Amino acid sequence: MTKGEETRQFIIEKAAPIFNxxxxxxxxxxxIMEATKLSKGSMxxxxxxxxxxxxxAVDHNMKLLGNKLQSAISKAKTAKGEIxxxxxxxxxxxxxxxxxxxxxxxxxxxxxxxNPIVKEKVNGGIKFTQQIVENSINKGITNGEFxxxxxxxxxxxxxxAMLEGGNLIARTSGNNDKMNIIIKTLKAIxxxxxx
Amino acid sequence: MTKGEETRQFIIEKAAPIFNxxxxxxxxxxxIMEATKLSKGSMxxxxxxxxxxxxxAVDHNMKLLGNKLQSAISKAKTAKGEIxxxxxxxxxxxxxxxxxxxxxxxxxxxxxxxNPIVKEKVNGGIKFTQQIVENSINKGITNGEFxxxxxxxxxxxxxxAMLEGGNLIARTSGNNDKMNIIIKTLKAIxxxxxx
Amino acid sequence: MTKGEETRQFIIEKAAPIFNxxxxxxxxxxxIMEATKLSKGSMxxxxxxxxxxxxxAVDHNMKLLGNKLQSAISKAKTAKGEIxxxxxxxxxxxxxxxxxxxxxxxxxxxxxxxNPIVKEKVNGGIKFTQQIVENSINKGITNGEFxxxxxxxxxxxxxxAMLEGGNLIARTSGNNDKMNIIIKTLKAIxxxxxx
Amino acid sequence: MTKGEETRQFIIEKAAPIFNxxxxxxxxxxxIMEATKLSKGSMxxxxxxxxxxxxxAVDHNMKLLGNKLQSAISKAKTAKGEIxxxxxxxxxxxxxxxxxxxxxxxxxxxxxxxNPIVKEKVNGGIKFTQQIVENSINKGITNGEFxxxxxxxxxxxxxxAMLEGGNLIARTSGNNDKMNIIIKTLKAIxxxxxx
DNA sequence: TATGAATGAGCCTTCATTCAT
DNA sequence: TATGAATGAAGGCTCATTCAT
Numbered sequence: 117m118t119k120g121e122e123t124r125q126f127i128i129e130k131a132a133p134i135f136n137x138x139x140x141x142x143x144x145x146x147x148i149m150e151a152t153k154l155s156k157g158s159m160x161x162x163x164x165x166x167x168x169x170x171x172x173a174v175d176h177n178m179k180l181l182g183n184k185l186q187s188a189i190s191k192a193k194t195a196k197g198e199i200x201x202x203x204x205x206x207x208x209x210x211x212x213x214x215x216x217x218x219x220x221x222x223x224x225x226x227x228x229x230x231n232p233i234v235k236e237k238v239n240g241g242i243k244f245t246q247q248i249v250e251n252s253i254n255k256g257i258t259n260g261e262f263x264x265x266x267x268x269x270x271x272x273x274x275x276x277a278m279l280e281g282g283n284l285i286a287r288t289s290g291n292n293d294k295m296n297i298i299i300k301t302l303k304a305i306x307x308x309x310x311x
Numbered sequence: 312m313t314k315g316e317e318t319r320q321f322i323i324e325k326a327a328p329i330f331n332x333x334x335x336x337x338x339x340x341x342x343i344m345e346a347t348k349l350s351k352g353s354m355x356x357x358x359x360x361x362x363x364x365x366x367x368a369v370d371h372n373m374k375l376l377g378n379k380l381q382s383a384i385s386k387a388k389t390a391k392g393e394i395x396x397x398x399x400x401x402x403x404x405x406x407x408x409x410x411x412x413x414x415x416x417x418x419x420x421x422x423x424x425x426n427p428i429v430k431e432k433v434n435g436g437i438k439f440t441q442q443i444v445e446n447s448i449n450k451g452i453t454n455g456e457f458x459x460x461x462x463x464x465x466x467x468x469x470x471x472a473m474l475e476g477g478n479l480i481a482r483t484s485g486n487n488d489k490m491n492i493i494i495k496t497l498k499a500i501x502x503x504x505x506x
Numbered sequence: 507m508t509k510g511e512e513t514r515q516f517i518i519e520k521a522a523p524i525f526n527x528x529x530x531x532x533x534x535x536x537x538i539m540e541a542t543k544l545s546k547g548s549m550x551x552x553x554x555x556x557x558x559x560x561x562x563a564v565d566h567n568m569k570l571l572g573n574k575l576q577s578a579i580s581k582a583k584t585a586k587g588e589i590x591x592x593x594x595x596x597x598x599x600x601x602x603x604x605x606x607x608x609x610x611x612x613x614x615x616x617x618x619x620x621n622p623i624v625k626e627k628v629n630g631g632i633k634f635t636q637q638i639v640e641n642s643i644n645k646g647i648t649n650g651e652f653x654x655x656x657x658x659x660x661x662x663x664x665x666x667a668m669l670e671g672g673n674l675i676a677r678t679s680g681n682n683d684k685m686n687i688i689i690k691t692l693k694a695i696x697x698x699x700x701x
Numbered sequence: 702m703t704k705g706e707e708t709r710q711f712i713i714e715k716a717a718p719i720f721n722x723x724x725x726x727x728x729x730x731x732x733i734m735e736a737t738k739l740s741k742g743s744m745x746x747x748x749x750x751x752x753x754x755x756x757x758a759v760d761h762n763m764k765l766l767g768n769k770l771q772s773a774i775s776k777a778k779t780a781k782g783e784i785x786x787x788x789x790x791x792x793x794x795x796x797x798x799x800x801x802x803x804x805x806x807x808x809x810x811x812x813x814x815x816n817p818i819v820k821e822k823v824n825g826g827i828k829f830t831q832q833i834v835e836n837s838i839n840k841g842i843t844n845g846e847f848x849x850x851x852x853x854x855x856x857x858x859x860x861x862a863m864l865e866g867g868n869l870i871a872r873t874s875g876n877n878d879k880m881n882i883i884i885k886t887l888k889a890i891x892x893x894x895x896x
Numbered sequence: 897t898a899t900g901a902a903t904g905a906g907c908c909t910t911c912a913t914t915c916a917t
Numbered sequence: 918t919a920t921g922a923a924t925g926a927a928g929g930c931t932c933a934t935t936c937a938t
Contacts, residue, residue, distance in 0.1 A: 142336035
């Protein structure tokens with residue numbers, strides 16, 4: 117990694133949580149300057165404009181989420197363990213794995229009507245995340261952990277939607293009780309489909 | 312209603328969809344000026360500052376959502392009909408009942424880390440919305456439509472979370488397929504608990 | 507006095523101290539509105555514009571100063587008593603007879619380079635004030651209280667200049683010690699010229 | 702001096718007379734823009750806000766006054782010559798050494814009730830100016846020019862107060878006659894205390 | 897006479913971006 | 918590559934003033 121690439125990466129790492137907390141529109145280049153202690157001109161050496169930096173920050177946040185998620189799942193010994201790890205990973209939006217909360221939710225709602233590029237990035241992230249669940253279920257079906265007629269792709273949608281919806285409830289209420297109901301419900305479904 | 316109140320209301324009605332589409336941070340007072348064809352000074356006759364106008368717009372969007380939702384539900388003859396109407400109300404985020412999509416999702420994710428006032432407003436809106444479902448279930452239990460052991464408050468959480476999660480998926484993907492899975496799933500749960 | 511004249515007078519009385527404290531440029535019509543609890547339009551019924559109101563406020567402040575000053579002097583039995591009363595009147599700029607301090611000093615320094623009308627008003631006020639001292643000295647000379655060769659007009663200038671200069675020192679330092687030196691000095695001169 | 706410091710200094714030098722002539726409240730950032738031919742944004746590169754620029758302008762005006770005053774005094778050969786130079790320095794407020802007139806008088810009266818920071822700056826300037834007179838008198842007493850019982854600090858107050866008061870009279874009347882009386886009086890006192 | 901809604905110029909400030917060094 | 922000075926458009930907001938009621 118050249119010096120330039122290193123600086124670029126450094127800026128992204130500092131910028132990513134700021135964008136995720138404040139949102140793209142509310143984040144100023146000067147916020148990034150302050151966080152990086154770099155000069156104004158330096159930002160523009162590495163990023164053509166704010167839009168490009170914001171996209172890089174979105175990518176970084178999503179990749180961070182994905183990496184941490186896969187790391188959490190990889191510790192599981194069974195397919196069922198994987199799915200439970202997935203759920204646990206999202207179980208406390210008040211103390212989220214990525215600073216600012218789920219980037220899919222944050223950037224998705226900000227971008228859906230106004231920023232097609234970010235919107236498409238988030239779309240990819242959502243598909244990717246659901247695929248993780250789907251893969252685990254299929255694995256569990258194959259190895260006899262789950263009932264063979266469990267619809268993997270549909271449950272992946274259900275899990276993702278409920279966790280993101282729970283995220284919204286928890287973060288606006290500042291309370292995790294409703295999230296716990298959601299998790300309980302999801303775990304019940306998993307048990308129903310376990311053998 | 313005095314002239315002033317009329318103008319104030321007029322501004323709110325023009326401003327509300329703009330805030331809901333662009334977000335609070337990305338909406339400029341000049342956007343509202345353009346939409347209302349009123350002068351800059353006139354905005355400040357009726358609203359102390361942008362924050363106050365934004366709050367009024369959030370309130371308006373949530374009230375609009377609530378009114379339309381209750382209107383849709385009120386046409387139902389049975390408790391089950393009410394819950395189905397509730398779900399149908401949210402069934403197409405790509406053509407949403409409130410311009411810009413669900414204000415609870417939009418303002419909730421924008422405000423959670425940065426705007427305690429809006430955050431609390433959204434929190435109230437979410438509770439209110441869940442209560443509607445809870446009430447219908449309890450009504451249905453009372454009048455013998457639903458099984459008596461159905462947990463009303465828990466299902467209200469599930470419904471709300473799944474619909475908001477589905478909303479996110481549909482709007483970022485531009486496709487309603489996943490939302491239809493969610494609705495199908497919710498309807499199945501309702502059937503399970505119907506007598 | 508008609509209702510209109512009464513309101514006009516009321517506005518002036520509320521506005522005068524504000525202009526004297528904040529200065530003309532820094533006083534907004536809305537400050538006057540707030541102080542009078544009158545409507546914006548009402549101000550403009552009675553005063554063509556801010557400039558006219560400011561002038562009326564300057565006049566009022568100067569007249570108030572003049573009236574209080576003459577009232578203080580009128581209690582004196584002798585010419586010497588009058589001059590001493592004059593000096594005492596100005597002796598504590600930290601607790602001045604007119605709210606905001608001496609309007610001649612305040613408006614004179616604000617207006618000298620920028621507002622010929624106010625400047626001329628202040629000029630008149632200064633002449634008037636000095637005349638009071640001059641008259642008392644001449645009276646004292648005539649009635650044998652003061653030495654006949656005391657230059658009345660020159661001492662009037664000295665008294666006024668020293669008191670205004672002392673005013674500046676006292677108000678910027680928040681301390682009256684230097685003012686007391688000035689007063690001691692002036693009283694010594696009076697004694698020297700007394701018979 | 703770096704480019705930035707140069708520009709900062711350039712802005713101060715252009716801004717200082719404007720603030721001294723119009724006053725702080727009546728001076729707009731756009732006035733400084735016009736005088737410097739710099740862009741609006743450039744002002745804010747060098748000054749956090751108008752208040753900071755105004756303070757720098759106050760400092761500059763006072764320092765300019767101090768420097769010119771000391772330069773005038775330094776030409777004197779004797780202590781008496783110094784005090785006469787001091788008085789001469791202030792002798793024509795209609796054509797003042799600092800554009801806009803004495804900054805101590807201008808900013809002191811504007812700030813006394815509204816701007817503690819500027820007020821304190823002016824307070825320091827006043828003390829400094831009086832100290833110059835006091836020092837010269839003490840020097841003259843030591844070297845036998847002045848009577849040993851002349852109260853240096855008290856005369857310093859008298860001189861300063863009379864000159865500032867004379868300043869007010871001269872500038873509001875547009876006429877220097879009264880100032881000449883003051884100067885004549887001050888010179889007489891100096892003669893009285895000379896050996 | 898009194899009101900307060902409406903105006904638009906102008907205020908201070910921030911922003912994303914450019915460019916000479 | 919890195920800096921930070923410079924830019925000017927745009928942001929939120931205030932102001933003096935007008936006008937219909």
